Amino acid sequence: MSKSLRISFDKKLLKIFWDNQLSSSYHNIWLRDHSRDPDSFHSITKQRLLNTSAIRRDIQPKSVDNDGNSLLVNWNDNTSSTYPLRYYPRLTPFKSNQRHLWDAQYMQQHSPSTHYSKIMDSDKGVLDWLQNINKYGIGFVEGVPHTAEHTQQLTELITFIRKTHYGEFWDFTSDLSHGDTAYTDIALGPHTDTTYFTDPIGLQLFHLLQPATVSGGDSLFIDGFHCANILKNIDIDAFNTLSTVPIPSHAVGSEDAIMKPAQQSGYPIINLDNITGELLQIRYNNDDRSVLNHLTPDQVEAFYRALNVWNSILDDERNQFWLPLQQGKVVLFDNWRILHGRSSFKGKRRLCGAYINRDDYVSRLLTLTEKHIDRDLRNDYGGLL
Ligand SMILES: C[N+](C)(C)CCCC[C@H](N)C(=O)O
Ligand SMILES: O=C(O)CCC(=O)C(=O)O
Numbered sequence: 001m002s003k004s005l006r007i008s009f010d011k012k013l014l015k016i017f018w019d020n021q022l023s024s025s026y027h028n029i030w031l032r033d034h035s036r037d038p039d040s041f042h043s044i045t046k047q048r049l050l051n052t053s054a055i056r057r058d059i060q061p062k063s064v065d066n067d068g069n070s071l072l073v074n075w076n077d078n079t080s081s082t083y084p085l086r087y088y089p090r091l092t093p094f095k096s097n098q099r100h101l102w103d104a105q106y107m108q109q110h111s112p113s114t115h116y117s118k119i120m121d122s123d124k125g126v127l128d129w130l131q132n133i134n135k136y137g138i139g140f141v142e143g144v145p146h147t148a149e150h151t152q153q154l155t156e157l158i159t160f161i162r163k164t165h166y167g168e169f170w171d172f173t174s175d176l177s178h179g180d181t182a183y184t185d186i187a188l189g190p191h192t193d194t195t196y197f198t199d200p201i202g203l204q205l206f207h208l209l210q211p212a213t214v215s216g217g218d219s220l221f222i223d224g225f226h227c228a229n230i231l232k233n234i235d236i237d238a239f240n241t242l243s244t245v246p247i248p249s250h251a252v253g254s255e256d257a258i259m260k261p262a263q264q265s266g267y268p269i270i271n272l273d274n275i276t277g278e279l280l281q282i283r284y285n286n287d288d289r290s291v292l293n294h295l296t297p298d299q300v301e302a303f304y305r306a307l308n309v310w311n312s313i314l315d316d317e318r319n320q321f322w323l324p325l326q327q328g329k330v331v332l333f334d335n336w337r338i339l340h341g342r343s344s345f346k347g348k349r350r351l352c353g354a355y356i357n358r359d360d361y362v363s364r365l366l367t368l369t370e371k372h373i374d375r376d377l378r379n380d381y382g383g384l385l
């Protein structure tokens with residue numbers, strides 16, 4: 001084949017040249033390994049059937065044809081491969097181009113919200129809600145009957161609730177019923193929850209069933225990704241410190257804890273996606289941080305300096321979205337991105353809510369997106385998994 005026409009499906013996935021211009025034998029192995037022919041790839045389960053280690057080291061394309069839908073490669077081991085030509089972006093809900101980072105002013109003017117009736121009507125309403133989470137990290141629902149039962153039912157329309165040593169669907173007040181300051185009336189600074197789990201909870205939902213009867217108890221939300229970007233821009237050393245120094249943290253739980261109190265070896269406060277390098281997870285709770293007995297003297301200095309810069313950004317009112325939660329208004333937020341807090345309060349206050357696992361949230365988002373957004377995507381997406 002004389003033409004040397006480059007067909008590039010995607011820089012990362014698959015680029016091949018006609019005229020066998022693949023430069024290294026491993027590129028041939030890589031190409032063969034990504035074949036979508038029925039002997040190499042299960043079209044329903046999207047799993048590889050091919051035994052990668054059995055691919056011959058000297059595998060070479062003998063010919064390459066294009067039938068308009070797929071690229072057909074015949075190999076020198078008498079096998080052949082197909083590669084669908086159409087390429088859709090992988091449905092990865094956390095590509096930064098889908099995220100809209102925000103400060104307090106933006107959130108005051110554009111609180112992403114949907115109505116309870118729309119969610120109860122159909123799972124398209126659930127998708128709208130989760131798309132707000134995917135884009136802004138936070139999403140409100142108005143018009144929710146202010147009972148724990150209705151709130152739990154609403155939560156379970158997303159997916160199942162994650163059970164922890166705090167219970168399943170929680171409905172709590174300041175009675176220290178669990179060994180945590182959340183069960184008191186003191187102020188809580190901006191934080192993410194369950195930093196002491198190997199897999200911090202993905203989403204957190206709050207519904208304030210009883211605002212504080214005397215005063216206070218307002219809620220704070222901060223876009224941790226927006227703040228991490230500020231940190232990166234103003235002090236790259238501090239950003240690098242907080243995205244590398246591992247921090248241990250713990251939860252005491254309480255006698256009736258279903259699970260043993262959690263104590264985890266460390267993870268950094270700012271965690272990046274291992275493939276894309278994008279912001280993946282903010283893991284910050286200064287109250288739950290355990291003893292730092294693993295740092296060198298230099299790391300201690302770098303850590304506390306960086307922590308000060310980080311806190312100066314969190315404490316900047318321009319980044320702090322404060323609001324008094326109310327009966328009937330549910331908030332759901334991405335605990336891997338959004339920090340939350342509370343002002344101290346006086347009197348009785350009752351908050352209910354739940355945790356949802358990260359992976360269960362993401363798979364629900366993907367499933368509803370494929371169902372409602374792009375039916376063709378299933379085939380193209382499947383062909384190129
Ligand atoms: C939400 N709920 C009241 C159940 C528990 C709160 C636990 C708070 C804990 N310090 C953490 O940050 O994980
Ligand atoms: O009481 C509140 O508003 C939230 C407390 C808190 O941070 C939590 O329960 O995780």
Ligand SMILES: [Fe+2]
Nearest residue numbers: 182192193340
């Ligand atoms: Fe919390």
